[in-house]
Amino acid sequence: MKTSRQETGDRRQGKRVISLPPVSCPVPLRLAAAVVVWVLAASPAQAALTLSTDHRSVFFGRMQLDEEKTLAEQGGYHNQITCSSTNGQAWYLKVSVIQPLSSGGHTIPLDAFRWHVISTSGSGTLTHPREFSAFTLVPQLVYISTPAEASGQSVTFQFRYQLRIPEEQPSGSYSTTIRFTLTEML
Amino acid sequence: MPSVLRRRWLPPCVATLVVGMTTGAMLHPSPAFALEERIQDLSASVEVAAVFQCTLDNPHLAFGSVTPGQPATLGGGRFFNELRCRSNAGRPWYLKAHLLGLRHLDTNRPLKADSLTWRVVDFTGAAEPAGGRQDAKPFDDDPVLVYASQGADEKGREVILRFQYTLTTPEDAPAGTYVGEVIFTMAETP
Numbered sequence: 329m330k331t332s333r334q335e336t337g338d339r340r341q342g343k344r345v346i347s348l349p350p351v352s353c354p355v356p357l358r359l360a361a362a363v364v365v366w367v368l369a370a371s372p373a374q375a376a377l378t379l380s381t382d383h384r385s386v387f388f389g390r391m392q393l394d395e396e397k398t399l400a401e402q403g404g405y406h407n408q409i410t411c412s413s414t415n416g417q418a419w420y421l422k423v424s425v426i427q428p429l430s431s432g433g434h435t436i437p438l439d440a441f442r443w444h445v446i447s448t449s450g451s452g453t454l455t456h457p458r459e460f461s462a463f464t465l466v467p468q469l470v471y472i473s474t475p476a477e478a479s480g481q482s483v484t485f486q487f488r489y490q491l492r493i494p495e496e497q498p499s500g501s502y503s504t505t506i507r508f509t510l511t512e513m514l
Numbered sequence: 515m516p517s518v519l520r521r522r523w524l525p526p527c528v529a530t531l532v533v534g535m536t537t538g539a540m541l542h543p544s545p546a547f548a549l550e551e552r553i554q555d556l557s558a559s560v561e562v563a564a565v566f567q568c569t570l571d572n573p574h575l576a577f578g579s580v581t582p583g584q585p586a587t588l589g590g591g592r593f594f595n596e597l598r599c600r601s602n603a604g605r606p607w608y609l610k611a612h613l614l615g616l617r618h619l620d621t622n623r624p625l626k627a628d629s630l631t632w633r634v635v636d637f638t639g640a641a642e643p644a645g646g647r648q649d650a651k652p653f654d655d656d657p658v659l660v661y662a663s664q665g666a667d668e669k670g671r672e673v674i675l676r677f678q679y680t681l682t683t684p685e686d687a688p689a690g691t692y693v694g695e696v697i698f699t700m701a702e703t704p
Contacts, residue, residue, distance in 0.1 A: 508554045
């Protein structure tokens with residue numbers, strides 16, 4: 329432990345001195361500090377955006393040329409997306425595909441694969457409430473939240489999907505990835 | 515004394531708290547500093563069924579009564595029958611034709627296959643029929659090429675070929691009824 333004379337000497341030499349006691353805290357005090365630190369670290373995760381799906385893949389099965397199929401077997405919808413935010417500001421749900429349905433070098437045109445939100449528990453704005461919309465590679469706006477929906481309540485979206493196989497389409501197994509994006513940027 | 519000790523030990527614990535807050539803020543950005551985004555992916559898939567088919571709308575080539583040495587044509591005004599071919603295998607395909615067993619029904623005396631000719635008078639495919647649309651081509655005992663696919667023909671586009679047929683019997687052909695079998699073959703091998 330430095331004496332006050334040694335500290336004075338350090339200051340003269342331009343050293344920065346932090347005067348912390350070298351002995352550890354008593355046990356009860358250290359425990360309290362640890363609890364506070366944990367709470368501080370964990371609390372931002374609760375105050376954030378959350379996005380979840382029911383993990384129902386969009387599997388159309390086997391389809392013929394020129395056939396159209398709609399996946400809506402669960403009372404009019406196929407799967408459900410749940411969003412929430414406690415950030416206190418507007419949020420947006422967007423949807424896109426990372427590529428067209430593809431099989432080797434063949435692709436199904438983007439406008440043949442479409443989505444539709446048939447219902448939501450939210451009170452914000454659905455951008456395409458009445459009809460199917462073709463998937464796009466660029467995230468497409470699905471929903472705009474209200475200010476009241478940024479305080480932690482969950483908002484659900486029930487999606488159905490439609491695919492029409494063109495008259496001219498090579499056979500094969502086609503796949504892609506649908507991406508849902510919950511964002512605070514329009 | 516305990517109370518004094520707590521006051522003395524307090525500064526280092528506060529220092530620990532500051533570190534903890536900084537770490538927490540870095541792991542979980544506060545909305546005041548950064549806009550957040552969350553992403554969820556779902557897979558989507560479909561199996562497009564394979565199609566490889568060939569249909570003929572009128573399979574009965576009935577010439578009726580013909581005069582030996584005189585050609586008789588079916589579909590002279592426009593066309594007699596049409597063949598519809600469709601494949602979405604993404605590979606080339608070939609349409610071939612041959613004539614089997616053209617013979618006198620009672621005596622089994624054969625007529626040469628080239629007594630019967632075919633001509634494509636109209637088509638919808640991406641390629642030209644073999645020999646074009648002007649020339650009549652004789653049938654053979656072995657398959658001869660009628661059409662070779664190209665481009666969209668291999669991705670499911672239906673190709674329609676409309677045919678005319680002409681029969682020329684030899685002048686010395688015995689009277690009677692002649693029968694034979696025209697076979698169209700669609701295959702991925704030339």
